[in-house]
Amino acid sequence: MEIRNERSTWSKEEIEALLAREDFAYQDIELPFGLRTGGHDRSATAARIFPDDLTGKTVLDLGCSFGFFCFEALRRGAKRVVGFDVDPDSVRKAKLLAECMGAEVEFAQRDIERDPIDERFDYVLCLNLLHHLKDPIAALDNLAACANERLILELASFGRHDRRKVNVGWFTHKILSKLPIIFVSRYGTRGRHQVQKFFISPSATENLLIYQRGMFARLQQHPSEHKNRYIAIAEKRRIGHLLVVSGPTSAGKKSLMRALVANQVPELNRRLGTPDGSIWGVPLNGGKIFQPMEPVQEHLILHQDFMRPFMRSAMVHERDETNDILDTAEKITFVTVWTPPEQLIKQITEAEIEPAFAKGKKAKRHLAIRDLYHRPEKVIDHYERWFTFAETKSRDHIVVSPHDGTKLYSIAEWRRLFGTTPGTLRQAAGS
Secondary structure, eight states, X not given: OOOTTOOOOOOHHHHHHHHHHSOOTTBOXXXXXXOBOXXXXXXXXXXXXXXXXXXXXXXXXXXXXXXXXXXXXXXXXXXXXXXXXXXXXXXXXXXXXXXXXXXXXXXXXXXXXXXXXXXXXXXXXXXSOGGGSSOHHHHHHHHHHHEXXXXXXXXXXXXXXXXXGGTOOHHHHHHHTTSOOXXXXXXXXXXXXXXXXXXXXXXXXXXXXXXXXXXXXXXXXXXXXXXXXXXEXXXXXXXXXXXXXXXXXXXXXXXXHHHXXXXXXXXXXXXXXXXXGGGGOSOEEGGXXXXXXOSEEEEXXXXXXXXXXXXXXXXXXXXXXXXXXXXXXXXXXXXXXXXXXXXXXXXXXXXXXXXXXXTTOOOHHHHHHHHHHXXXXXXXXXXXXXXXXXXXXXXXXXXXXXXXXOEEEOHHHHHHHHSSSTTHHHHHTTO
């Protein structure tokens, strides 16, 4: 494949003089007139991470060096390609190569740890860079946020090339490579300072991208031909209309979702603008978002228990990884199930606690929640916390009261009828 929009005015002699003058040995890049820079052949990696056709896509390559993957993305039809590198000399050389090829690639010097990325790209590449950073976990959050479709990493782990840098023996490497380990070297590789210090196992990458963050739908990991490392390709969720059905534990969320999908609550369907409720399909349980799924979903219904973060260490909705999925949707509608505390006590006892006791289980978590339900002001507070959080994501919010004929309320109406103003707590408690 040739670079599209070739505008080079360089002669063969000028390119040969450039190759004689500059050292491009890190990456083998094809140039006009059959010339090449020499260096590592990364064509197998390019074939692994890119489809043949990138028409219309935008690509960002972090730690781009001389721009091999940027030029490859352009060859495959990408409409915009950007390469960042912290080394000004690498950027200078990349620009020279782009000029001699007539390639429209934007190269710039940038330290992503000091200057976070504030644009979004369809493909974000971070190859052989993350393990060199001072804080790779913080950088990973920025990378995940700026990727629209795919985040692609190439990482050092415990392969033959890397384990020898920190004197990890064969037997130890066999153990570490199977564990979710981020190995931190004290002084860097081979005792030298200011060089690679992190070695990340594939299972650690899986935990970080899939189990600790909710915005990725699935993850592929492959061996890399480069330095015995591995490639991780994380596919971002892309949701058209996300319907979040939420409420406290045992509020009746599942029953409402079944009725909605079966078209048994026509007024709610009308409010949602989806007369046929079957378009929502099978609900995605918020506690199981780590299960692989198709990245692109036109309509998706999420079953979210808003007590979840308070029964775990998260404590606030902002730290619940399930809520990461909200940032991947074009449109979000919240449907919150309102169930008075007295009814919640009855439902959690019948649906969760008594069945657990019958099986000889303790139901410790559900007993703690039931104790909270005996304090109506706490129940109201949890609804208010959820409403406040949801408002930061969407103004489209419907409160459904299924226990009294499936009535629909706005948040303002709910607050007026059931909120924390004097006297309404008695109504919320059913007194």
